[in-house]
Amino acid sequence: MISEIVARMQKRLLTILQYLFFLALGIFLVWWSARNIDEQGWMDIRNSLKDARYWLMIPVTIVLILSHWLRALRWRIMMEPLGYQPKKSNTYFAVMIGYLANLAVPRLGEVLKCTLLARYEKIPAEKLVGTMIAERAVDVICLVIVFALAIILQTDIIGEYTHRLFMRRVGNGEDISWYIIIIFLTAIIAFLIATWYILKKFSHITIIHNLKKILKGVWQGLISIRYIKHKRLFFIYSTAIWLMYYAASYIGFYALAETSHYGFKEALSVLAFGSIGMIMTQGGIGAYQILVQKTMLLYGLNANIGWAFGWILWVAQTFVILLFGLISFVLMPWFNKKK
Numbered sequence: 001m002i003s004e005i006v007a008r009m010q011k012r013l014l015t016i017l018q019y020l021f022f023l024a025l026g027i028f029l030v031w032w033s034a035r036n037i038d039e040q041g042w043m044d045i046r047n048s049l050k051d052a053r054y055w056l057m058i059p060v061t062i063v064l065i066l067s068h069w070l071r072a073l074r075w076r077i078m079m080e081p082l083g084y085q086p087k088k089s090n091t092y093f094a095v096m097i098g099y100l101a102n103l104a105v106p107r108l109g110e111v112l113k114c115t116l117l118a119r120y121e122k123i124p125a126e127k128l129v130g131t132m133i134a135e136r137a138v139d140v141i142c143l144v145i146v147f148a149l150a151i152i153l154q155t156d157i158i159g160e161y162t163h164r165l166f167m168r169r170v171g172n173g174e175d176i177s178w179y180i181i182i183i184f185l186t187a188i189i190a191f192l193i194a195t196w197y198i199l200k201k202f203s204h205i206t207i208i209h210n211l212k213k214i215l216k217g218v219w220q221g222l223i224s225i226r227y228i229k230h231k232r233l234f235f236i237y238s239t240a241i242w243l244m245y246y247a248a249s250y251i252g253f254y255a256l257a258e259t260s261h262y263g264f265k266e267a268l269s270v271l272a273f274g275s276i277g278m279i280m281t282q283g284g285i286g287a288y289q290i291l292v293q294k295t296m297l298l299y300g301l302n303a304n305i306g307w308a309f310g311w312i313l314w315v316a317q318t319f320v321i322l323l324f325g326l327i328s329f330v331l332m333p334w335f336n337k338k339k
Contacts (some may be wrong), residue, residue, distance in 0.1 A: 024230055056255050057316055060248050064320045067244030074237040078131040079123065080228035086121035093332035094132055100325025103283040110136075110262050120336045142242050150265075150272045157298050158269055252313045258294070258305045269295050274313065283321075288314045293308070 072092040079086060098113030114128035150158045228234050250267040253259045273295045277288035292310030297303055 018025040023113050039296045043094055052255050056251055060251050060316045061320055063244050068095055070237050070241050075135060077228055077230055082127050084123045086117055089335055096328035098324045099321045138238055142238060147272045150268045152267055196236050255312055256309055259309055266299055284314060288302050
């Protein structure tokens with residue numbers, strides 16, 4: 001009993017420390033990006049924001065809501081090979097609550113949305129975790145495609161910037177040693193072999209048996225993408241989701257007079273680097289604004305205006321998640337009160 005209490009306390013402490021770390025990192029990045037803005041810079045930002053077209057929040061909100069709805073429909077398609085067809089409303093509510101939870105604790109939302117849907121739709125949570133991992137893999141592929149398009153269409157600008165940002169050498173200017181890479185790969189292979197041996201040799205032990213069951217469920221969810229019945233619809237949803245993201249960035253340009261002349265290529269770059277920023281910190285705070293600012297600097301936008309533009313885009317996305325995440329949090333149990 002005491003050991004269980006200690007384990008729970010340790011788990012809670014770890015969650016709190018993780019939350020504080022990412023929150024502190026986000027706050028630090030906000031401070032770091034704003035520390036060099038002088039009085040004239042703040043005046044430029046205030047004047048720009050004062051004349052901003054805030055009514056554009058309406059179409060941006062609609063576009064983002066549609067993207068989240070399409071994501072719920074795509075996730076639902078991934079469950080069909082497992083033999084489950086949850087309600088569209090429950091799937092959407094789970095997605096939005098997951099986004100809301102991610103604002104509080106990074107990656108918590110991924111687990112929470114699977115847990116909630118498992119509770120209301122009687123689907124094994126471990127299988128949902130597998131579909132979620134597969135879904136994230138698809139998103140990574142989509143992001144790589146967005147980066148590739150940005151680089152191909154703007155090799156002179158984005159190609160060079162990407163090389164500087166992601167292909168920097170480590171240490172004292174030396175490339176990563178092949179020796180280190182080989183050791184790293186060997187360690188991964190050894191870990192996988194050891195895990196396979198333990199699961200096979202000691203499957204009669206309760207805890208190992210349960211772990212094996214969980215991993216099997218995750219694997220079934222992960223490979224469910226291979227057996228999707230509506231592959232064309234899955235492709236359409238995946239493409240449409242990222243087109244909605246792109247549309248939100250494109251519409252955002254018209255919010256400020258200083259950015260209203262930018263178009264297709266610039267919005268593609270903002271989507272590519274902004275997506276990285278949303279992953280880096282809790283809810284993207286700090287990192288998103290910096291990467292959008294740095295990206296717009298490539299196109300000659302004033303650094304202070306670029307920083308303000310990054311904040312406008314971030315606030316719009318966060319507002320949608322907060323509002324509709326909270327609405328989903330209230331509606332999901334109400335819609336399922338008979339259960």
